[in-house]
Amino acid sequence: MAFDYIAGQVTAQKQQARYRQRVCLQAAENAAQQQGTQILVDGKPYINFSSNDYLGLNNHNEINKAMQEGVARFGLCASASSLVTGFHYAHQALEDKICQWINKPRCLIFTSGFSANVALFQTLGQETGKDRAHFFLDKLSHASMLDGAFSSKAKVKRFAHNNTAQLAQLLSSSDVQNKLVASEGVFSMDGDQANLIELASVAKQHNAWLYVDDAHSIGVIGEQGQGSASVLTNNNQADITMATFGKAIATSGAFLACDENVHDYLINFARHYIYSTAISPALAWATIRSIELIQQEQWRRDKITELSTLFIELLDSSIEVIPSASSIHAIIIGDEQKALNVSEQLKNQGIWLTAIRPPTVAVGSSRLRVTICASHNYNDINHLASCLNKALCK
Template sequence: MAFEYLSQEVAQQQLRNRYRARQCVAEQSGRYVSVNEQRYLNFSSNDYLGLNHHSAIGQALLEGAQRFGTCASGSSLITGYSYAHQALENDICAWLNQPRCLLFASGFTANIAIMHALGHKTSRLYLDKLSHASMIDGAMSSDASVKRFLHNDIAQLKHLISQAQQSKPANSNELNHVIASEGVFSMDGDQAAIADLAQVAKQCHGLLYLDDAHSIGVVGEYGQGSSSLAELDVVMATFGKSLATSGAFVACSQTLAEYLINFSRHYIYSTAISPALAWATRASIKIAQTEHWRREKINELSNILASKLTDKVKLLDTTSSIHAIVIGDESTALQVAEKLRAKGIWLTAIRPPTVPKNSSRLRVTVTASHEVKDINYLANCINEVIA
């Protein structure tokens, strides 16, 4: 039968406890999620700063829709680029101290676009092993040679760069070295060794590219993410996590921005993001910059969580909103998540291929909208089910 592989491969997923299904959410905030008429404490949200449903962002969305429309009605190079987009780009440039900024429909697309732009045939891309799927896909489909270094292993990264330099034919052009990593890693919650990566990039006259999806808003005194820790050459972040809207940005040099505008198929042949959302994102950024208490609360609650879990719970060490509790095999992780759900806690079990084999986990996200009593309850329940 034609296309038999479709049903066969889904059946395989079920057999391996890797089957994925969506849950239709009736309502959600950083603190609660309602599914099937049941309300749960939500520890799987990426609304780290608790900005979803913030009235100022909602107001800005309405104002943006009235002034600029709900839709860009065109790609950025035709008629889709409006004052709302330009103002947001300028805000981001000032926030992150970067010369230029471009907006993309999603972080996934932005990562692919950047990897293609930097992944020239004369380039060598070095990706941290735990980099996001979109960085890997973008790198692998680019013209560059790609190497992945062990997670945060600076020595191995240096070794790979020196190997590439040594194997370059004497008469060929200078290599373009691109080091790519996530700022805060999405499934482990730990940070890249950003200062070291920046130094290595400088030493080899290369570029450092960071995906700040999980750092923006959360890291840095003004929520500037990894840009608060080192000078970055190129930084990308999605608006769909701590900034509570949708779309993504790439902040970079004048030269790279001009290259993307002229050659990036992902930028050129795609409708510009909604101008109403761009306007709303300006409001989110303002709140992220000024409401320091949101970051302080994430830290305070995260420390409480770490202090309340027993030694039986394998909690990875982090300084972000993301706290990974490694369980092991898929089926046990699913059972633990199910037991927590019965206690009113929503925590999705993260399984391979999203994480390496035998490291299925609970990915707990602590947000500024949680309360101390939520964290205490979560810790007690986890201790009970992982006894």
């Protein structure tokens, strides 16, 4: 029978407490649900601590109005790829806004962060022979970065998490001209940050480019939310930056920001860009307004810091939390089934906190990935910490 392994592998997932299934959220019934602090599942409301809406901008009235204006001006659909007739004024305006915001000459908009990452690695890694590239990725880099790198023709090495000394050794042993160092700015499952100043320095010493996936830091880190790469100086910048719109920016899509040459190269050779319908121009128009709010409203970033500090203070000291200056606070449980059990206990207390299990994280490091957003309040944090203390400190 064709593909008879499918049922067996699904069964194995269930036996290993790694089975995944979707949950359908119902339409919001009150202000808290509209603001994203609550979700409604099977008629029951939960405080949501698994959202990536870090700044609490989803369903913001001004962004919604910009979306409606964009539909009226440009239509909902781009109707073609960007290289045919799908590149609208709204896309150009968004690219200009991003370049000004994060201080890059050019950028390209993609349908998702996953496609942007895969496109970048596959395109830079398409040459063979003397022009073959070598990629050096942090061990905890996102799955899309790994998929893009390993599906390219480049030689790929992974260095221990945030270990710049090992990275320097690997770079020293590479005799090729085309070297790329890649890391997340804020790591999606741990919430800790890359030491980008050291990474940039090591890359520069070895004539390598630096690529930063800023999906989980754009909007949250930096004086105007420019992301973790904003700590770098003009003389030691990331060569290419990727960030998504679907998290703190609260729309959908992603961008790659780079110099003029890489921009032109990607337009001509990045298959994910060439052969995909452009994102909705109305969505691009709404994203511009979201970025403007992010630049103007520092209080959102301040509130994340304040609530995160309160959360750590309220947690029992015996609970293992990975140190983080971001919205993400990973509570390490270890065993898959135990992580699921704790997640279920929290649901019974009206808290939605998803258990993260292998292969998303390493075996033995299953966790609860708490995301604290600007839309949460003190009562939310107090309730979460109290429930966690009861569930984990028996």
